[in-house]
Amino acid sequence: MPASIPPLPAAEPADVREVRELARTWADASGLRGWLTTVDHKRIAKRYVMTAFAFFALGGIDALIMRTQLLRPENQLVGPDRYNQLFTVHGTNMMFLFAVPVMLAMGLYMVPLLVGARNVAFPRLNALGYWVYLFGGILLWVALLSDTGPDTGWFSYVPLSGPEFSPGKRVDVWAQMITFTEISGLISAVEIIVTALKCRAPGMTLGRMPIFVWAMLVTAFMVIPSLSMIATASQMLAMDRLVGTHFFNVAEGGDPLLWQHFFWWFGHPEVYIIFIPATGFISALLPAFTRRPVFGHNAVVLSSIATAFLGFGVWVHHMFATGILQLASSFFTATSIMITIPTAVQIFCWIVTIWTGRLQFTTSFLFILGFFVTFIIGGLTGVMLASVPFDQQVHDSYFVVAHLHYVLLGGGAFPLFAAIYYWFPKWTGRMLSERMGKLHFALWLVGVNLTFFPMHLLGLDGMPRRVYTYPDGMGWTGNNQLATAGAYVIALSVLAFVGNVLWSARRGVRAGDDPWVSDSLEWGTSSPPPPYNFARPPVVQGRAPLWDRTPDAPVVVGLATDRREILVTTAMDAEPDHRHPDPEPTIWPFVAAIAVSVFFIALMFTPWAVVFGSALLFPPLVAWGWPRRPNQAPGVTTPAEGGA
Amino acid sequence: MPPDRRSPDRLTIDVSVLPDTVFGHRGLVWWGTVGFMAIEGTTLAIAAAAYLYLRTNAAEWPPRPTANPDLLIPTITLAVLLLKLIPYGLAERAAKRFDLAGVRRWLVIGSAVGLLALVLRWFDLQALNVRWDTNAYGSGVWLALVAHTSLMATDVLESAVLTAIFFTDRVQPRHFSDVEDTAIYERFLSVAWLLLYLLVFLGPRVL
Numbered sequence: 001m002p003a004s005i006p007p008l009p010a011a012e013p014a015d016v017r018e019v020r021e022l023a024r025t026w027a028d029a030s031g032l033r034g035w036l037t038t039v040d041h042k043r044i045a046k047r048y049v050m051t052a053f054a055f056f057a058l059g060g061i062d063a064l065i066m067r068t069q070l071l072r073p074e075n076q077l078v079g080p081d082r083y084n085q086l087f088t089v090h091g092t093n094m095m096f097l098f099a100v101p102v103m104l105a106m107g108l109y110m111v112p113l114l115v116g117a118r119n120v121a122f123p124r125l126n127a128l129g130y131w132v133y134l135f136g137g138i139l140l141w142v143a144l145l146s147d148t149g150p151d152t153g154w155f156s157y158v159p160l161s162g163p164e165f166s167p168g169k170r171v172d173v174w175a176q177m178i179t180f181t182e183i184s185g186l187i188s189a190v191e192i193i194v195t196a197l198k199c200r201a202p203g204m205t206l207g208r209m210p211i212f213v214w215a216m217l218v219t220a221f222m223v224i225p226s227l228s229m230i231a232t233a234s235q236m237l238a239m240d241r242l243v244g245t246h247f248f249n250v251a252e253g254g255d256p257l258l259w260q261h262f263f264w265w266f267g268h269p270e271v272y273i274i275f276i277p278a279t280g281f282i283s284a285l286l287p288a289f290t291r292r293p294v295f296g297h298n299a300v301v302l303s304s305i306a307t308a309f310l311g312f313g314v315w316v317h318h319m320f321a322t323g324i325l326q327l328a329s330s331f332f333t334a335t336s337i338m339i340t341i342p343t344a345v346q347i348f349c350w351i352v353t354i355w356t357g358r359l360q361f362t363t364s365f366l367f368i369l370g371f372f373v374t375f376i377i378g379g380l381t382g383v384m385l386a387s388v389p390f391d392q393q394v395h396d397s398y399f400v401v402a403h404l405h406y407v408l409l410g411g412g413a414f415p416l417f418a419a420i421y422y423w424f425p426k427w428t429g430r431m432l433s434e435r436m437g438k439l440h441f442a443l444w445l446v447g448v449n450l451t452f453f454p455m456h457l458l459g460l461d462g463m464p465r466r467v468y469t470y471p472d473g474m475g476w477t478g479n480n481q482l483a484t485a486g487a488y489v490i491a492l493s494v495l496a497f498v499g500n501v502l503w504s505a506r507r508g509v510r511a512g513d514d515p516w517v518s519d520s521l522e523w524g525t526s527s528p529p530p531p532y533n534f535a536r537p538p539v540v541q542g543r544a545p546l547w548d549r550t551p552d553a554p555v556v557v558g559l560a561t562d563r564r565e566i567l568v569t570t571a572m573d574a575e576p577d578h579r580h581p582d583p584e585p586t587i588w589p590f591v592a593a594i595a596v597s598v599f600f601i602a603l604m605f606t607p608w609a610v611v612f613g614s615a616l617l618f619p620p621l622v623a624w625g626w627p628r629r630p631n632q633a634p635g636v637t638t639p640a641e642g643g644a
Numbered sequence: 645m646p647p648d649r650r651s652p653d654r655l656t657i658d659v660s661v662l663p664d665t666v667f668g669h670r671g672l673v674w675w676g677t678v679g680f681m682a683i684e685g686t687t688l689a690i691a692a693a694a695y696l697y698l699r700t701n702a703a704e705w706p707p708r709p710t711a712n713p714d715l716l717i718p719t720i721t722l723a724v725l726l727l728k729l730i731p732y733g734l735a736e737r738a739a740k741r742f743d744l745a746g747v748r749r750w751l752v753i754g755s756a757v758g759l760l761a762l763v764l765r766w767f768d769l770q771a772l773n774v775r776w777d778t779n780a781y782g783s784g785v786w787l788a789l790v791a792h793t794s795l796m797a798t799d800v801l802e803s804a805v806l807t808a809i810f811f812t813d814r815v816q817p818r819h820f821s822d823v824e825d826t827a828i829y830e831r832f833l834s835v836a837w838l839l840l841y842l843l844v845f846l847g848p849r850v851l
Contacts, residue, residue: 121672121675121676122672122676125676186683189679190676190679190680190683193675193679194672194675194676194679197675198672198675202657224679224682224683224686225686228683228686228687228690229686229690231687232686232687232690232691232791233690236694236787239776239783239787240783243776243777244776244777245776245777245782245783245786245787246777246779246780246782246783247694247698247780247783247784247787249780252778252779252780253698253701253702253707253779253780253781254698254701254780254783255697255698255701255780258694258697258698261697262690262694537659539657552655553655554655554656554657555655555656555657556656556657556659557656557657557658557659557660558658558659558660558661558662559659559660560660565664567659568666568670568671568672570670571669576657576659576662577662577666577670578662578663578664578665578666578670578671579659579660579662579663579664580664580671580672581664581818610794614797618801622805625805626805626809626814627809627814627815627816627819628814629813629814
């Protein structure tokens with residue numbers, strides 16, 4: 001494998017006239033109009049990532065308030081009612097508005113580039129997904145700031161969240177926010193599946209598809225059943241509250257455990273919806289920093305698929321304390337331990353890759369190493385929690401809080417930061433500062449461990465989670481103080497990161513097109529990429545397209561430059577199949593998202609919202625799909641000319 | 645497609661000779677349609693799962709004094725939903741021939757039958773003999789019906805819009821391909837209803 005020889009560019013430099021015409025064809029309108037109407041997957045995904053980080057920061061401030069409240073016993077900074085809203089919104093925000101959307105957004109940005117496509121499969125739908133997500137997120141935060149924040153935990157267990165014990169609109173905000181974000185997530189999943197399967201560059205057979213794209217594909221396939229589940233379940237909860245259905249009402253034959261089954265059948269796979277893309281980041285980044293391909297390509301891909309299947313078979317381990325059958329407990333203990341096998345296979349493959357590679361200790365690589373340490377601690381406490389007697393002992397204690405943060409920050413945030421340091425030059429054309437990056441990494445590593453390690457001990461000492469304060473003399477004060485100090489170190493680390501991003505985006509070192517001398521297709525176009533990504537679709541000759549490319553690689557010609565056109569290939573072998581018109585920018589997804597928002601928010605108050613909400617949504621959807629006159633859509637052949 | 649030699653030392657793959665209108669699984673819209681069928685199918689399966697789970701909590705199904713659902717109108721609705729597949733199947737065949745008149749005719753008939761089914765669905769809801777807020781059984785059957793009805797209503801509107809496009813001068817080759825995807829979606833909707841009908845209307849008699 002070439003270590004320092006610069007690779008050949010993936011795409012042939014197309015002639016100047018062609019490139020100029022492409023630039024004109026794919027350009028967005030300028031100013032606000034362009035901003036609202038764009039259907040460029042890169043602009044939309046960048047927006048998703050930035051919005052998700054804005055929610056991450058808000059959720060972090062929320063956490064800091066909670067940690068400050070817990071700094072000493074009997075603290076009066078925040079009362080119990082406000083505290084309930086704070087921890088509910090923190091968890092809800094971090095899962096639904098940060099972790100899942102940011103992972104899918106990374107896929108929406110990178111998958112088309114990694115497969116050599118010009119855009120995602122359904123660009124207008126993609127725009128709708130973003131706007132719906134944004135409005136759902138604003139709903140949650142406006143509710144918190146107006147003292148209507150949900151207050152029944154991020155999983156909103158019934159009967160606490162039912163009409164009897166939670167009157168008012170707080171839980172309805174939660175239920176509708178779920179609907180917003182899950183619609184957005186489901187749209188992203190369909191985008192990723194169809195882009196990965198139908199828009200790959202010629203030659204990129206499934207066997208050559210990058211591991212990261214596999215990871216996003218597997219994730220998208222998990223998103224469809226799991227996010228459909230929570231969207232439906234949250235509507236059932238909303239109906240129990242609004243129109244008096246009895247799904248979860250024991251008195252009329254309903255069942256609160258039905259909620260828990262539905263919630264965790266979504267909730268546990270969701271952990272893998274966050275984790276599998278993160279494993280994809282690691283597999284995508286390691287070749288650049290070890291100067292070799294990932295060891296065991298097939299084993300890593302198959303492990304992702306196995307994890308996805310097993311991920312739907314472990315949900316009851318969240319319900320060990322509900323008195324389910326002992327046989328069921330044993331079964332779910334077994335599956336919960338079994339799911340460590342594919343993860344272990346991946347981790348061993350990465351360790352071999354690192355062991356046999358020539359290492360480059362960049363910030364990105366340090367975050368990968370941090371992932372190993374932190375995630376493995378979280379994984380091991382997960383194995384402990386899979387054991388019923390231990391789970392019964394620490395259920396609802398700070399031990400669980402420690403475990404889940406180690407898993408989500410270790411398995412999600414560390415790889416995410418690694419990926420951002422790696423792809424930032426792709427997005428902006430500039431490098432993030434390595435010096436600031438290393439400061440960010442050091443503070444993050446110390447902060448995460450200082451905050452969450454003491455929580456294991458607090459849990460073992462019996463401190464329950466979701467309490468706004470604790471009495472003096474319990475022996476919990478010291479560890480709480482350590483955790484609070486850690487939270488402020490995390491805050492400093494995030495400030496270092498934000499500062500680095502803001503400074504580097506304007507003044508960072510210019511990156512060139514391929515600063516890491518990487519193997520994969522996204523580095524075969526300019527950094528940042530032009531709106532059409534690739535002037536000519538690249539042709540892929542191996543698993544490492546840039547490293548495997550021969551000087552006589554074929555060139556794809558004949559894709560239109562005077563109108564937006566993409567190449568669609570076959571699902572298995574990526575043989576060129578047909579040309580597909582890519583839609584023009586339009587305002588209608590934005591307008592439709594506003595209609596959706598009015599619909600869903602009104603549905604918190606009246607079931608008639610279904611009628612007038614649909615009526616409101618219909619016109620923008622018709623306008624969206626209504627075709628232009630054929631002579632206004634140049635280049636589309638008539639039925640007689642265009643063969644079927 | 646095999647690359648052809650354009651210059652002595654360079655292979656080129658000329659995609660301009662490829663079609664820009666294709667049918668079935670070759671097309672992107674087909675894949676999108678299948679994706680949304682998977683999402684909506686999951687939603688309907690969840691409604692069925694909720695119904696079956698709630699069944700385990702009751703000694704009798706439907707719980708006394710709730711009556712069994714009536715069968716006459718719902719069976720007619722089912723028949724109409726299955727019959728609807730005929731005009732959509734014919735529209736699909738006409739679309740593959742780019743037969744504009746045929747597509748127009750069968751889409752109009754298909755949309756009209758769809759509208760009829762939607763009207764009948766209103767009476768299906770009456771035939772349940774229970775309100776959504778009577779008990780958990782009522783909530784379960786209403787969920788199944790409302791979930792499917794919302795898909796039907798959306799489908800009738802979508803189908804009407806596609807039909808309308810075929811009566812304008814804006815029709816493009818890709819719309820013929822859309823007709824096939826619509827026909828596939830209609831099959832999904834009708835088969836899904838066949839399963840839910842068995843569960844909701846025959847289920848109480850056998851479960």
